Amino acid sequence: MIRIITVFFVLLVMAGCGTPISTGVRPAEYYSADIAEPSVGSLFSADAAVLSDEAIGRILEFDYSPPKLGRIALIPFGREVWSGWSEELSVASDQMRAEVLERLKSSPRVYDVSYLPSILIPEQKSVPHLREAAARYQADLLLVYRSYCRNFERYRFFAANRSKAYCGVEAVLLDTRTGLVPFTSVVLKTFESQQSGTDVNFRETVLKAQLQATTDALAGVVAEIVGFLGRH
Secondary structure, eight states: OHHHHHOOOOOOOOEEOSSOEEOOOOOGGGGOTTTOOOOOOOSOGGGGGTSOHHHHHHHHHOOOOOOSSEEEEEEEESOOGGGGTOHHHHHHHHHHHHHHHHHHHTSTTEEEEEEOOGGGSOSSOOHHHHHHHHHHTTOSEEEEEEEEEEEOHHHHHHOTTEEEEEEEEEEEEEETTTOOOOEEEEEEEEEEEEOOTTSSSHHHHHHHHHHHHHHHHHHHHHHHHHHHHHTO
Protein backbone atom coordinates (compact mmCIF):
# COMPACT_ATOMS: atom_id res chain seq x y z
CA MET A 1 0.00 0.00 0.00
CA ILE A 2 2.83 2.38 0.88
CA ARG A 3 4.47 1.70 -2.48
CA ILE A 4 1.22 2.43 -4.30
CA ILE A 5 0.76 5.67 -2.41
CA THR A 6 4.32 6.90 -3.00
CA VAL A 7 4.41 6.25 -6.75
CA PHE A 8 3.01 9.11 -8.78
CA PHE A 9 2.57 9.56 -12.47
CA VAL A 10 3.59 12.76 -14.14
CA LEU A 11 0.55 14.60 -15.38
CA LEU A 12 1.11 17.44 -17.77
CA VAL A 13 -1.92 19.29 -18.97
CA MET A 14 -0.75 21.73 -21.59
CA ALA A 15 -3.02 24.50 -22.82
CA GLY A 16 -2.47 27.92 -24.33
CA CYS A 17 -3.70 30.93 -22.39
CA GLY A 18 -5.83 32.40 -25.14
CA THR A 19 -4.55 33.61 -28.46
CA PRO A 20 -0.82 34.38 -28.67
CA ILE A 21 -0.13 38.10 -28.52
CA SER A 22 1.74 39.15 -31.61
CA THR A 23 2.27 42.15 -33.84
CA GLY A 24 -0.38 42.71 -36.50
CA VAL A 25 0.57 43.47 -40.10
CA ARG A 26 -0.10 47.04 -41.15
CA PRO A 27 -2.93 47.32 -43.67
CA ALA A 28 -2.17 48.85 -47.05
CA GLU A 29 -4.64 51.63 -46.25
CA TYR A 30 -2.26 52.90 -43.57
CA TYR A 31 -0.04 54.38 -46.26
CA SER A 32 -2.89 55.97 -48.22
CA ALA A 33 -2.51 59.73 -48.61
CA ASP A 34 -6.28 60.08 -48.16
CA ILE A 35 -6.17 59.01 -44.54
CA ALA A 36 -2.76 60.39 -43.60
CA GLU A 37 -3.04 62.61 -40.57
CA PRO A 38 -1.34 66.01 -40.56
CA SER A 39 2.04 66.08 -38.84
CA VAL A 40 1.88 68.21 -35.72
CA GLY A 41 5.20 67.20 -34.21
CA SER A 42 5.88 66.42 -30.58
CA LEU A 43 4.05 68.38 -27.93
CA PHE A 44 7.03 67.89 -25.60
CA SER A 45 10.20 69.75 -26.55
CA ALA A 46 12.46 67.49 -24.49
CA ASP A 47 11.62 64.57 -26.79
CA ALA A 48 13.90 66.03 -29.47
CA ALA A 49 16.92 65.08 -27.37
CA VAL A 50 16.20 61.43 -28.19
CA LEU A 51 14.58 61.51 -31.64
CA SER A 52 13.67 64.47 -33.80
CA ASP A 53 10.14 64.89 -35.05
CA GLU A 54 11.39 64.33 -38.59
CA ALA A 55 13.05 61.03 -37.62
CA ILE A 56 9.94 59.81 -35.82
CA GLY A 57 7.85 60.72 -38.85
CA ARG A 58 10.11 58.72 -41.16
CA ILE A 59 10.02 55.75 -38.82
CA LEU A 60 6.24 55.67 -38.56
CA GLU A 61 5.72 56.14 -42.27
CA PHE A 62 8.27 53.54 -43.33
CA ASP A 63 6.69 50.65 -45.22
CA TYR A 64 8.69 47.71 -43.90
CA SER A 65 9.29 44.42 -45.68
CA PRO A 66 11.66 41.73 -44.37
CA PRO A 67 14.57 40.67 -46.57
CA LYS A 68 13.64 38.27 -49.36
CA LEU A 69 16.39 35.96 -48.19
CA GLY A 70 18.29 36.48 -44.98
CA ARG A 71 20.17 35.14 -41.98
CA ILE A 72 18.61 35.13 -38.52
CA ALA A 73 20.68 35.26 -35.35
CA LEU A 74 19.15 34.42 -31.98
CA ILE A 75 19.89 35.73 -28.50
CA PRO A 76 18.14 34.23 -25.45
CA PHE A 77 17.83 36.52 -22.44
CA GLY A 78 18.06 35.16 -18.93
CA ARG A 79 19.32 31.83 -17.60
CA GLU A 80 17.80 28.43 -18.23
CA VAL A 81 17.60 27.04 -14.69
CA TRP A 82 16.85 23.49 -15.83
CA SER A 83 20.07 23.17 -17.88
CA GLY A 84 22.25 22.84 -14.79
CA TRP A 85 20.01 20.39 -12.95
CA SER A 86 20.83 17.15 -14.74
CA GLU A 87 22.34 15.80 -17.91
CA GLU A 88 18.88 14.70 -19.03
CA LEU A 89 17.46 18.21 -18.81
CA SER A 90 20.59 19.71 -20.35
CA VAL A 91 20.21 17.43 -23.39
CA ALA A 92 16.49 18.28 -23.59
CA SER A 93 17.36 21.99 -23.51
CA ASP A 94 19.84 21.56 -26.36
CA GLN A 95 17.21 19.67 -28.31
CA MET A 96 14.77 22.54 -27.79
CA ARG A 97 17.28 24.97 -29.29
CA ALA A 98 17.94 22.68 -32.23
CA GLU A 99 14.21 22.45 -32.96
CA VAL A 100 13.93 26.23 -32.93
CA LEU A 101 16.65 26.52 -35.57
CA GLU A 102 15.03 23.88 -37.76
CA ARG A 103 11.61 25.53 -37.59
CA LEU A 104 13.00 28.92 -38.52
CA LYS A 105 15.04 27.43 -41.34
CA SER A 106 11.85 25.95 -42.78
CA SER A 107 10.90 29.45 -43.97
CA PRO A 108 11.82 30.02 -47.64
CA ARG A 109 12.84 33.55 -46.62
CA VAL A 110 15.65 32.23 -44.39
CA TYR A 111 18.89 30.73 -45.66
CA ASP A 112 20.72 30.45 -42.35
CA VAL A 113 19.79 30.42 -38.65
CA SER A 114 22.09 30.22 -35.64
CA TYR A 115 22.54 31.46 -32.11
CA LEU A 116 24.77 34.49 -31.88
CA PRO A 117 28.16 33.36 -30.49
CA SER A 118 28.43 34.35 -26.85
CA ILE A 119 31.64 36.27 -27.48
CA LEU A 120 29.66 38.68 -29.68
CA ILE A 121 26.82 39.28 -27.22
CA PRO A 122 27.29 42.82 -25.87
CA GLU A 123 27.40 43.47 -22.14
CA GLN A 124 24.98 46.36 -22.59
CA LYS A 125 21.98 44.78 -24.25
CA SER A 126 20.43 47.93 -25.65
CA VAL A 127 18.94 47.99 -29.14
CA PRO A 128 21.90 49.88 -30.70
CA HIS A 129 24.44 47.45 -29.21
CA LEU A 130 22.40 44.41 -30.23
CA ARG A 131 22.07 45.81 -33.73
CA GLU A 132 25.84 46.31 -33.96
CA ALA A 133 26.47 42.71 -32.86
CA ALA A 134 24.02 41.43 -35.47
CA ALA A 135 25.70 43.53 -38.16
CA ARG A 136 29.15 42.15 -37.29
CA TYR A 137 27.67 38.68 -37.64
CA GLN A 138 26.08 39.69 -40.95
CA ALA A 139 22.67 38.70 -39.66
CA ASP A 140 19.80 40.43 -41.43
CA LEU A 141 17.43 39.79 -38.52
CA LEU A 142 18.01 39.33 -34.81
CA LEU A 143 15.54 37.34 -32.74
CA VAL A 144 15.78 38.21 -29.04
CA TYR A 145 13.61 36.19 -26.68
CA ARG A 146 13.12 35.74 -22.96
CA SER A 147 11.44 32.84 -21.17
CA TYR A 148 9.89 32.99 -17.71
CA CYS A 149 7.81 30.77 -15.45
CA ARG A 150 5.46 31.50 -12.57
CA ASN A 151 4.12 29.01 -10.03
CA PHE A 152 0.79 29.33 -8.27
CA GLU A 153 1.82 28.92 -4.63
CA ARG A 154 -1.76 28.66 -3.39
CA TYR A 155 -2.24 25.52 -5.46
CA ARG A 156 0.64 23.77 -3.66
CA PHE A 157 -0.88 24.65 -0.29
CA PHE A 158 -3.60 22.07 -0.94
CA ALA A 159 -1.38 19.51 -2.71
CA ALA A 160 2.30 19.56 -1.80
CA ASN A 161 3.27 17.10 -4.52
CA ARG A 162 1.54 18.99 -7.30
CA SER A 163 2.28 22.19 -9.13
CA LYS A 164 0.21 24.45 -11.32
CA ALA A 165 2.00 27.17 -13.19
CA TYR A 166 2.56 28.87 -16.50
CA CYS A 167 5.57 29.58 -18.66
CA GLY A 168 5.83 32.25 -21.30
CA VAL A 169 8.16 33.34 -24.04
CA GLU A 170 8.27 36.93 -25.25
CA ALA A 171 10.25 37.77 -28.35
CA VAL A 172 11.17 40.72 -30.55
CA LEU A 173 12.46 40.57 -34.10
CA LEU A 174 15.02 43.29 -34.82
CA ASP A 175 15.83 44.31 -38.38
CA THR A 176 19.57 44.97 -38.52
CA ARG A 177 19.52 47.39 -41.45
CA THR A 178 16.75 49.71 -40.29
CA GLY A 179 16.85 49.23 -36.53
CA LEU A 180 13.09 48.62 -36.59
CA VAL A 181 11.31 46.00 -34.53
CA PRO A 182 8.68 44.92 -37.07
CA PHE A 183 7.39 41.96 -35.10
CA THR A 184 6.85 40.95 -31.49
CA SER A 185 5.20 37.93 -29.95
CA VAL A 186 4.26 36.61 -26.50
CA VAL A 187 3.06 33.03 -26.03
CA LEU A 188 1.95 31.55 -22.69
CA LYS A 189 1.50 27.90 -21.77
CA THR A 190 -0.06 26.63 -18.56
CA PHE A 191 0.69 23.27 -17.02
CA GLU A 192 -0.03 21.04 -14.05
CA SER A 193 2.54 18.56 -12.82
CA GLN A 194 2.49 15.77 -10.25
CA GLN A 195 5.58 14.14 -8.84
CA SER A 196 6.64 10.83 -10.39
CA GLY A 197 8.41 7.99 -8.65
CA THR A 198 11.34 8.42 -11.04
CA ASP A 199 11.93 12.06 -10.05
CA VAL A 200 14.62 12.75 -7.46
CA ASN A 201 12.40 15.32 -5.76
CA PHE A 202 9.58 17.70 -6.53
CA ARG A 203 12.03 20.32 -7.79
CA GLU A 204 12.93 18.01 -10.65
CA THR A 205 9.25 17.47 -11.40
CA VAL A 206 8.70 21.21 -11.71
CA LEU A 207 11.80 21.77 -13.85
CA LYS A 208 10.74 19.07 -16.31
CA ALA A 209 7.30 20.60 -16.59
CA GLN A 210 8.73 24.09 -17.02
CA LEU A 211 11.06 22.93 -19.78
CA GLN A 212 8.20 21.29 -21.66
CA ALA A 213 5.98 24.35 -21.29
CA THR A 214 8.78 26.65 -22.42
CA THR A 215 9.50 24.42 -25.40
CA ASP A 216 5.86 24.60 -26.48
CA ALA A 217 5.70 28.36 -25.96
CA LEU A 218 8.88 28.92 -27.94
CA ALA A 219 7.52 26.75 -30.74
CA GLY A 220 4.47 29.00 -30.82
CA VAL A 221 6.63 32.11 -31.10
CA VAL A 222 8.66 30.61 -33.93
CA ALA A 223 5.50 29.64 -35.79
CA GLU A 224 4.31 33.25 -35.52
CA ILE A 225 7.61 34.55 -36.90
CA VAL A 226 7.62 32.10 -39.82
CA GLY A 227 4.07 33.20 -40.58
CA PHE A 228 5.06 36.85 -40.42
CA LEU A 229 7.91 36.34 -42.88
CA GLY A 230 5.62 34.40 -45.19
CA ARG A 231 3.03 37.18 -45.31
CA HIS A 232 5.44 39.58 -47.06
